[in-house]
Amino acid sequence: MKFLRMRPGYGEQLIAEGDVDLAEDEERLVAEFRRQLEQGMWAAIPVKNESGRREAEMVRAFEDIPRTTDRVIFFPRAAGGAA
Numbered sequence: 001m002k003f004l005r006m007r008p009g010y011g012e013q014l015i016a017e018g019d020v021d022l023a024e025d026e027e028r029l030v031a032e033f034r035r036q037l038e039q040g041m042w043a044a045i046p047v048k049n050e051s052g053r054r055e056a057e058m059v060r061a062f063e064d065i066p067r068t069t070d071r072v073i074f075f076p077r078a079a080g081g082a083a
Helices: 023-038
Strands: 002-007 011-017 041-048 054-059 071-076
Parallel strands (some): 002 071
């Protein structure tokens, strides 16, 4: 699983990567997930609907991320919610 952060003017930047099936990696990913939310970021996972159109689904807890998800994208809240 990869964690990417959207930064205006920079696009997606890799901030963490690991295998959720390895306890050490999962602990690190959980800590980074929480850190991003504490900094005011929102988290979303990419999904495809039946027509093949790409969309995103918001997630609020690491446990809400399906184990098959390959990436989580963090982005700042509107009106400067991130530090």
